[in-house]
Amino acid sequence: MENLEQLLEHHPFFKGLEPKHIKLVAGCGSNVKFEAGEFLFKEGEEANAFFILRRGKIAVEAFAAERGSIIIDTLNDGDILGWSWLIPPYNWHFDAKAVELTRAVALDARCLRTKCEEDHDLGYELLKRFAQIIEDRLQATRIQLLDLYSVSS
Amino acid sequence: MNDSLNSTMVPTPFRVQRVRRETHDTFTLELRPPDGSRTLPFAPGQFNMLYMFGVGEVPISISGDPSHPERIVHTTRVVGTVTRAMHTLKPSDSLGVRGPFGTPWPVEKAYGSDIMIIAGGIGLAPLRPAVYQILSQREKFGKVVILSGTRTPADILFRKEMEQWRSRFDVDLFTTVDRAMSGWKGNVGVVTTLISRAPVDPQNSVAMVCGPEVMMRFTVMELQKRGIGGDRIYVSMERNMKCGLGLCGHCQYGPTFVCKDGPVYPFNRIKDYFAIREI
Ligand SMILES: Cc1cc2nc3c(=O)[nH]c(=O)nc-3n(C[C@H](O)[C@H](O)[C@H](O)COP(=O)(O)OP(=O)(O)OC[C@H]3O[C@@H](n4cnc5c(N)ncnc54)[C@H](O)[C@@H]3O)c2cc1C
Ligand code: FES
Numbered sequence: 467m468e469n470l471e472q473l474l475e476h477h478p479f480f481k482g483l484e485p486k487h488i489k490l491v492a493g494c495g496s497n498v499k500f501e502a503g504e505f506l507f508k509e510g511e512e513a514n515a516f517f518i519l520r521r522g523k524i525a526v527e528a529f530a531a532e533r534g535s536i537i538i539d540t541l542n543d544g545d546i547l548g549w550s551w552l553i554p555p556y557n558w559h560f561d562a563k564a565v566e567l568t569r570a571v572a573l574d575a576r577c578l579r580t581k582c583e584e585d586h587d588l589g590y591e592l593l594k595r596f597a598q599i600i601e602d603r604l605q606a607t608r609i610q611l612l613d614l615y616s617v618s619s
Numbered sequence: 620m621n622d623s624l625n626s627t628m629v630p631t632p633f634r635v636q637r638v639r640r641e642t643h644d645t646f647t648l649e650l651r652p653p654d655g656s657r658t659l660p661f662a663p664g665q666f667n668m669l670y671m672f673g674v675g676e677v678p679i680s681i682s683g684d685p686s687h688p689e690r691i692v693h694t695t696r697v698v699g700t701v702t703r704a705m706h707t708l709k710p711s712d713s714l715g716v717r718g719p720f721g722t723p724w725p726v727e728k729a730y731g732s733d734i735m736i737i738a739g740g741i742g743l744a745p746l747r748p749a750v751y752q753i754l755s756q757r758e759k760f761g762k763v764v765i766l767s768g769t770r771t772p773a774d775i776l777f778r779k780e781m782e783q784w785r786s787r788f789d790v791d792l793f794t795t796v797d798r799a800m801s802g803w804k805g806n807v808g809v810v811t812t813l814i815s816r817a818p819v820d821p822q823n824s825v826a827m828v829c830g831p832e833v834m835m836r837f838t839v840m841e842l843q844k845r846g847i848g849g850d851r852i853y854v855s856m857e858r859n860m861k862c863g864l865g866l867c868g869h870c871q872y873g874p875t876f877v878c879k880d881g882p883v884y885p886f887n888r889i890k891d892y893f894a895i896r897e898i
Contacts, residue, residue: 527801535801539808542816565804609809610797614834615740615770617698 494577500564513550522568551575630715662723663748670715680745694744739830768810821846
């Protein structure tokens with residue numbers, strides 16, 4: 467896990483996390499690879515991981531019966547994907563599909579939740595970081611809702 | 620000819636040389652002066668007042684290459700009466716022109732700096748002359764990053780040119796759309812989300828931003844979050860215009876007139892009015 471620890475240590479998301487916590491998080495991680503078109507997860511499935519994208523591109527999609535699958539967001543190198551693993555009932559709300567060959571680190575959700583319960587400092591540090599990501603995405607979604615380029619804007 | 624065109628209220632009739640449909644609602648006109656030997660030198664960011672005879676006059680930025688002042692190029696989105704009428708123009712039709720007016724993008728001031736060009740929708744058109752000028756003297760700048768956002772993939776402007784810029788090793792170009800159907804291979808998300816990943820040195824960057832005002836507001840916030848100072852962020856403002864000469868007051872923006880003191884402003888100059896809705 468040396469490499470994974472180093473990777474997490476240098477990732478901006480984990481900046482400032484104590485080495486012992488990095489070690490705990492890395493213990494839940496594994497390297498994964500998705501071919502273009504492959505789903506990382508689908509809406510309604512159990513949210514059993516979150517992902518740190520190392521290289522590639524992921525589309526977060528919602529399915530609307532009358533319109534088909536709509537891409538809501540895309541994530542690229544370095545981005546963090548998924549927070550449903552943190553919030554009961556731990557189910558994904560969207561689909562996530564690889565747009566191109568994508569390599570990522572998958573962090574196992576049960577493993578992490580157990581460690582967060584055992585070590586609340588780790589839990590707090592992770593929550594703070596996810597709160598920032600949720601805030602950033604919420605802001606971006608709000609701007610998207612403004613429909614910036616419509617004629618009346 | 621320049622003096623007579625930008626100091627007068629009387630438009631000179633230009634001939635439409637070429638019409639290009641860019642997207643379902645946006646088109647580019649290439650105009651030639653009545654006397655083909657004359658040129659209309661302009662700086663990137665400047666605009667002309669275009670007069671559809673019998674319909675009305677609108678300010679439209681010049682979207683062509685400043686090193687080819689013999690070709691006056693305008694890219695226009697259809698939004699209302701005048702732009703709808705302009706959309707019907709065909710080669711050899713006539714269009715009145717006054718200009719060029721207004722302040723330019725600070726291309727020369729940005730020598731030695733990293734450049735961020737940030738465009739939203741039709742905002743890419745007023746920025747395109749700056750891109751041409753920067754790329755024609757590429758060695759004078761650090762990194763050149765172009766970020767462009769549109770509503771959907773079908774709204775992307777200047778596709779061919781964007782591909783050429785993207786394929787250059789000395790340009791980083793990122794595009795994004797606000798919405799797309801599954802199968803789209805590009806980015807989805809608002810243009811502001813591209814700013815954090817732009818490979819520039821914030822301490823030594825100049826940002827040129829053009830798009831709807833609300834897009835520019837969020838863009839400026841994001842640029843400042845990245846540490847780019849308000850004196851190094853330039854925005855292009857739009858207000859209704861009549862004279863284009865700083866006389867009628869129609870385009871007043873705070874204590875300034877957009878036709879004369881703008882449209883391109885350093886953000887610091889207008890920051891006190893930028894978020895005020897009534898202005
Ligand atoms: C300095 C300057 C440079 C400009 N450069 C360009 C350019 O390069 N290309 C271009 O397409 N436009 C540009 N514009 C905007 C352009 O001038 C207006 O879109 C045009 O005046 C609209 O005239 P109209 O008669 O077609 O619409 P109007 O009949 O005046 O307006 C109809 C409706 O359209 C909406 N509307 C009007 N203007 C806009 C707008 N700018 N954006 C969104 N909705 C609008 C309003 O809701 C309005 O009620 C520029 C404006 C300025 C001030
Ligand atoms: S348009 Fe008349 S002062 Fe600007």
